[in-house]
Amino acid sequence: VKKFLTFLIAAACWGAAGIAAAAAAGSIEDLRPAFLLTASPSRDTQDLSGQWTYSKDLYRTGLNDINGWVAKSRMQRYRDLDVAALEAQGGTDFFEFDLDRGPAMAVPGAWNAARPELRYYDGLVWFQRKFQSKPLNGGRAFLRFEAVNYRAYVYLNGKEIGRHEGGFTPFVLEVTDALREGGNRLSVGVDSSHDAQTIPTVITDWDLYGGITRPVRLVYTPATFIDDATLSLKPDGRIAGELRLQGPQAARQNVSVTIAGLATASAVTDAGGRAVFDIAAPAGLQRWSPDSPRLYDVRYAAAGDAVRDRIGFRTIAVKGRQILLNGKPIFLRGISLHEEEFGPNPARNMTEPAARALLHEIKHGLNANYVRLSHYPHSEVTLRLADEMGLLVWSEIPVYWSVDWDNPAVLRKALAMQAEAIYRDRGRASVVMWSVGNETPVSAPRTRFHSAMADNVRALDPTRLVSAALLVERRKVNGEDVTAIDDPLAAKLDVLAVNTYAGWYGSDTLDALPGLKWQVPPDRPLILSEFGADALAGYRNDGNKKFTEEYQAEYYRKTLAMADAMPTLAGMSPWILKDFQSPRREHPVFQNGWNRKGLLSETGVRKQAFGVLADYYRGKAAK
Numbered sequence: 110v111k112k113f114l115t116f117l118i119a120a121a122c123w124g125a126a127g128i129a130a131a132a133a134a135g136s137i138e139d140l141r142p143a144f145l146l147t148a149s150p151s152r153d154t155q156d157l158s159g160q161w162t163y164s165k166d167l168y169r170t171g172l173n174d175i176n177g178w179v180a181k182s183r184m185q186r187y188r189d190l191d192v193a194a195l196e197a198q199g200g201t202d203f204f205e206f207d208l209d210r211g212p213a214m215a216v217p218g219a220w221n222a223a224r225p226e227l228r229y230y231d232g233l234v235w236f237q238r239k240f241q242s243k244p245l246n247g248g249r250a251f252l253r254f255e256a257v258n259y260r261a262y263v264y265l266n267g268k269e270i271g272r273h274e275g276g277f278t279p280f281v282l283e284v285t286d287a288l289r290e291g292g293n294r295l296s297v298g299v300d301s302s303h304d305a306q307t308i309p310t311v312i313t314d315w316d317l318y319g320g321i322t323r324p325v326r327l328v329y330t331p332a333t334f335i336d337d338a339t340l341s342l343k344p345d346g347r348i349a350g351e352l353r354l355q356g357p358q359a360a361r362q363n364v365s366v367t368i369a370g371l372a373t374a375s376a377v378t379d380a381g382g383r384a385v386f387d388i389a390a391p392a393g394l395q396r397w398s399p400d401s402p403r404l405y406d407v408r409y410a411a412a413g414d415a416v417r418d419r420i421g422f423r424t425i426a427v428k429g430r431q432i433l434l435n436g437k438p439i440f441l442r443g444i445s446l447h448e449e450e451f452g453p454n455p456a457r458n459m460t461e462p463a464a465r466a467l468l469h470e471i472k473h474g475l476n477a478n479y480v481r482l483s484h485y486p487h488s489e490v491t492l493r494l495a496d497e498m499g500l501l502v503w504s505e506i507p508v509y510w511s512v513d514w515d516n517p518a519v520l521r522k523a524l525a526m527q528a529e530a531i532y533r534d535r536g537r538a539s540v541v542m543w544s545v546g547n548e549t550p551v552s553a554p555r556t557r558f559h560s561a562m563a564d565n566v567r568a569l570d571p572t573r574l575v576s577a578a579l580l581v582e583r584r585k586v587n588g589e590d591v592t593a594i595d596d597p598l599a600a601k602l603d604v605l606a607v608n609t610y611a612g613w614y615g616s617d618t619l620d621a622l623p624g625l626k627w628q629v630p631p632d633r634p635l636i637l638s639e640f641g642a643d644a645l646a647g648y649r650n651d652g653n654k655k656f657t658e659e660y661q662a663e664y665y666r667k668t669l670a671m672a673d674a675m676p677t678l679a680g681m682s683p684w685i686l687k688d689f690q691s692p693r694r695e696h697p698v699f700q701n702g703w704n705r706k707g708l709l710s711e712t713g714v715r716k717q718a719f720g721v722l723a724d725y726y727r728g729k730a731a732k
């Protein structure tokens with residue numbers, strides 16, 4: 110309560126002191142979600158995927174009545190009632206919902222792909238799933254949602270158990286006391302709508318995708334359990350780690366970690382249940398890298414609980430204009446990726462095969478070693494596959510285009526979202542960079558907002574690099590046309606990154622691209638976080654016109670020639686692997702609701718430019 114009050118007071122005093130002060134007032138610990146259950150894949154869990162019934166609620170009558178009154182009980186879709194049985198009794202009561210008899214759709218998955226009438230539905234939908242739970246025998250149970258886009262209102266057996274805002278990060282709710290032996294009714298109100306205070310705001314360049322988009326699991330634990338544990342390689346070769354116990358026996362417990370074939374260590378938790386590991390540099394450690402993505406089986410044990418993980422050990426750093434992986438310079442041969450599976454009607458349902466198919470094209474089709482997971486935290490399955498397959502990862506949260514920069518509550522959301530992403534993925538060797546923004550127009554409030562985010566990342570995870578995809582400026586220097594980074598946020602970043610579309614947007618001809626002059630800091634690594642051009646797969650031999658495959662391929666050749674002349678360039682993630690759905694893209698011949706900057710069509714057909722980039726990366730890899 111005290112911490113929360115501190116934050117409220119800071120928020121109330123908002124003003125000239127600005128965002129940084131208010132952000133600092135809430136401590137990093139405040140941003141730690143109450144429960145994480147990061148190692149839940151290795152726990153005793155019950156997968157609640159499958160058919161859930163649903164009910165649309167465009168006017169949100171399940172939550173609120175007109176005139177600010179409490180919702181009518183006949184509208185409250187989460188009530189624990191057998192509506193059909195009550196109707197059979199007759200009487201004055203009646204209902205305007207019945208989730209037991211409602212239509213069904215598959216969870217996880219976005220509703221937009223499930224039914225034609227929901228294609229452009231943007232608002233509240235109620236979901237229900239009944240399930241049997243196991244007896245707890247003194248243990249505890251939690252619901253872990255990997256993602257609900259965008260707001261979730263969760264009820265178990267008619268009782269509210271929690272809410273969450275943010276469409277791409279997990280949340281955990283304890284249900285130990287709310288679970289019922291026999292049958293349970295889980296109801297989730299999912300509101301996909303965005304506004305000026307959400308992250309992202311109303312307008313993006315990707316599709317709506319409302320729903321319970323990632324798996325939901327019931328997780329069983331002992332009364333005292335390992336909530337979170339992580340390890341990472343330090344620059345000096347030692348391994349540092351942290352473990353958090355939760356529960357009545359969390360304090361002063363012996364805890365241990367075993368890294369199979371490499372090392373074991375033990376520690377004791379403090380009064381708050383936290384233990385730290387500091388392991389001497391193990392002889393024979395094989396470092397993780399894209400060329401050799403070695404993962405070790407790790408087991409953490411404490412207080413009668415144990416969880417497993419698979420961890421890679423590597424270091425990442427910046428020196429002058431170079432990015433160093435395991436102490437050696439590396440060029441990031443990358444591509445950007447949205448979370449959208451191959452197919453004509455994607456539901457953003459990242460099953461393992463769906464994620465593997467995308468990453469396979471990146472790793473083995475394009476000869477890449479790096480992927481920009483844009484513009485939000487992707488599914489856990491994707492991150493684990495990146496670890497396994499050997500792809501470096503840039504991760505970001507959707508602080509994209511314009512956000513309500515002056516609003517402390519919005520900053521608080523951004524920091525919380527960032528914390529959820531970092532706690533989730535800080536054990537993944539693949540993740541090397543946290544980005545704090547994409548193409549946000551420069552202003553003092555915006556730079557304060559991003560600076561607070563950058564400070565937050567460094568406090569939560571000092572082991573990785575900080576970047577942001579910046580806008581560039583064209584200006585005349587001595588009569589010459591120059592592209593420059595003019596952004597004070599650059600001072601806060603380890604790696605500079607810019608999105609550049611000369612030759613697609615704007616009036617430059619393709620032939621002009623190789624000669625474009627850049628004015629960037631000479632001693633810092635720069636990556637091209639985006640460049641790209643639309644092409645409709647199969648549209649060819651029509652001159653070098655926009656939207657032809659030839660134009661896109663030539664755009665890539667010329668942009669790569671420009672890149673070769675940039676001395677500080679340390680990597681790139683062109684836009685984008687696959688055509689993706691976007692309501693901004695409505696050309697009736699070429700787009701039809703798809704952003705066509707993919708090197709692959711939505712169904713995975715390679716365009717000419719795919720080969721151009723694959724050849725370029727093959728050459729880079731050979732050097």
Ligand code: GCB
Nearest residue numbers: 314547548608639684704706
């Ligand atoms: C950008 C955005 C990306 C868009 C892309 C485009 O700069 O970062 O989200 O999809 O341009 O296609 O215009």
